[in-house]
Structure formats: structure tokens, C-alpha cells
Amino acid sequence: MEGVTPVGSEGNKAGESPPSDTSGRTGTEEERKVREAGQMRPGGQVVVFPSKTAGSSSSSSSYVPPPPPTPQQITAGRRRFVKLLVGVGALLSLAPYVPWGTFLSNSVSAGKGYVRQQATVNKDTFVKFELIRLPTELGGDAKDATAFVAFSKVCVHLWCSPNYNPDQPTNPNENGYKPNQSKHEQYECPCHGSIYKVPQGLAIDGPASFQAPPTNAIPMLTLSTDSNGFLMVEKPVWDVNHNGVLGYGRYVQQ
Numbered sequence: 001m002e003g004v005t006p007v008g009s010e011g012n013k014a015g016e017s018p019p020s021d022t023s024g025r026t027g028t029e030e031e032r033k034v035r036e037a038g039q040m041r042p043g044g045q046v047v048v049f050p051s052k053t054a055g056s057s058s059s060s061s062s063y064v065p066p067p068p069p070t071p072q073q074i075t076a077g078r079r080r081f082v083k084l085l086v087g088v089g090a091l092l093s094l095a096p097y098v099p100w101g102t103f104l105s106n107s108v109s110a111g112k113g114y115v116r117q118q119a120t121v122n123k124d125t126f127v128k129f130e131l132i133r134l135p136t137e138l139g140g141d142a143k144d145a146t147a148f149v150a151f152s153k154v155c156v157h158l159w160c161s162p163n164y165n166p167d168q169p170t171n172p173n174e175n176g177y178k179p180n181q182s183k184h185e186q187y188e189c190p191c192h193g194s195i196y197k198v199p200q201g202l203a204i205d206g207p208a209s210f211q212a213p214p215t216n217a218i219p220m221l222t223l224s225t226d227s228n229g230f231l232m233v234e235k236p237v238w239d240v241n242h243n244g245v246l247g248y249g250r251y252v253q254q
Contacts, residue, residue, distance in 0.1 A: 125161055126246050128153040129221055132164045134199055135185050136174055145231060149199045150221040151187050156249045157208040160191035162218070164198075187218065202252045214251045219244025 069077075129150045134140035140147050153161045165184040166176025176185065186204075187196040194206030201218045203209040208216055222234040222243060236243040244250025 125153050125159070128161075130162075130164055130187075132187070132198065133175070135166075135168065136171065138199060140174075143229070145223040145225045148223055148231065149201070150223060150233070151196065151201055152219040152244070152246055154219075154247045155189040155191070155194055155208065156203070156211065156215050156218055156247065157189065157192055157194050157206070159247055160189050162187050162189040162194070162196065164188075200252055201250075211249075213249070214240040214244070215249040217244070217250050217252045219246055219248075219250050 129152055131148060131150045133148055151162070151164075155162050165186060165188045167178050167181050167184040168174065168176050169179055169181050169183060171177060172179075186198055187201065189195070189206065189208070192207050194203055194208035196202065196208070196218050197204045201220050203211070203216045203218070208218075210216075219238075220243060221236060224232045224234055226232055238245055240248070240250050242250070
């Protein structure tokens with residue numbers, strides 16, 4: 001009909017978009033004002049309503065930073081940190097009393113004795129002992145069996161063959177004198193550096209010294225002298241409380 005303008009369902013002309021405000025946003029005047037001014041929520045956070053631009057159906061929200069921590073939260077965090085320090089300190093104070101050697105020992109028990117699991121073994125090593133005359137300061141000038149010790153040739157760490165190192169720079173009349181050399185006079189393993197103190201046979205350095213008793217002392221023979229002064233070997237008792245177990249160790253009376 002002439003003079004009549006057709007309108008759509010929204011009261012607009014046919015084919016035209018809905019009216020928009022000057023900012024390019026659609027919706028009622030009240031929604032536009034709320035979007036522009038924002039809405040205040042408890043805690044001081046401002047939430048801005050998403051807006052739609054002309055010709056777009058997607059929406060996006062503005063980033064709202066988190067509120068700063070309260071004094072109560074800061075105090076609680078400090079308390080947790082102090083508790084953590086106390087716990088770590090307690091663990092460190094107990095560390096010296098943990099028998100770490102039980103985790104480092106390579107020996108295992110089987111039946112009545114002790115054995116070491118190994119693919120190949122030089123069996124001759126297990127019947128060899130090294131007879132050592134002690135240094136003078138340890139009684140090596142005595143005329144009886146106390147001047148000697150006899151240690152097993154099987155290291156209690158990984159079964160290498162230790163040797164007595166007599167090197168000493170102090171007495172030119174004694175075995176092992178080497179001027180300007182460091183003092184040894186100990187039973188030393190050449191493989192991994194385990195050092196056994198003479199005459200006790202207790203490991204004082206190297207990996208064997210970290211093993212728990214009785215796996216930190218090398219087995220040894222009991223010596224004596226007869227009426228004629230000849231050096232004798234007493235019948236050994238192969239357990240950890242006497243002469244020891246070859247390749248495993250023995251207890252040392254401190």
C-alpha cells in the first residue's frame with residue numbers, strides 16, 4: 001500500500017538491523033549503562049558484562065586481577081614455612097643414627113654362613129692370608145706373636161686382594177722407609193681404596209668403611225708361639241664373632 005512503510009517483528013524496516021546505541025552495542029539502555037559503568041561485587045572486584053559489537057555474536061570478558069592476600073593468609077603461609085624447616089631439621093638430626101652401611105653392603109646371608117654372589121671367583125684367594133710384622137710403635141719389636149698379624153686376602157667390599165703398604169718416612173731402620181713420602185703402614189685395597197687399620201683390621205677409609213658391622217672389618221687369623229718361640233696359627237673359628245667369615249667380615253671389639 002502506497003505511503004505505508006513495512007516493518008519487521010521488532011518494529012524496524014524490513015531488511016534493516018536492530019537499532020544500536022552510539023557505542024555500537026545492542027540491547028536496552030539499562031544494559032548499556034550497566035556495561036559501561038560495571039557492577040561492584042563484594043571484595044572490591046569489578047565485573048564488566050560482555051558486550052556485542054555490531055555484526056558479531058561472540059563475547060569476551062575483561063581480565064580481573066586476583067585480590068591481594070589478607071594478613072591472615074600471610075601469617076598462615078609463614079607458619080607452614082616454619083613447620084617445614086622444623087621437619088627438615090629433625091630429619092637431618094636423625095641422619096647420623098641411620099645405619100646407612102646396611103644399604104651399601106654387598107654381602108648376603110645364606111643358611112648358617114655368609115656368601116657373596118659373584119659370577120667368577122679366584123678360589124685360591126680365599127685360602128690366602130698376609131702375615132704382617134707390625135711397625136715398631138705398634139709392638140713390632142716384640143719377641144712373640146703380638147708382633148704379627150695375619151689378614152685375609154679378600155676385601156670385604158668387592159673381594160679384591162688388599163696388600164700391606166709399609167711406606168713411612170720416619171724410621172730409616174724400619175721396613176718401608178721412604179723419605180718425603182706420606183705415611184701408610186696400613187692394609188690397603190688397590191681396587192677401590194678401602195684401608196684397614198693395623199692391627200685391628202677395621203676399615204677406616206674407602207667404601208668398606210661405610211659398611212655396617214660386621215661387614216667393615218677384614219677376617220684375620222689368631223697367632224701364638226710355642227715353647228721354642230716358633231710362630232703358630234691357632235685353629236680358626238669361622239664366624240663373625242671370632243676370626244670372621246671370608247669375604248664378609250667380623251665384629252671388632254672396641
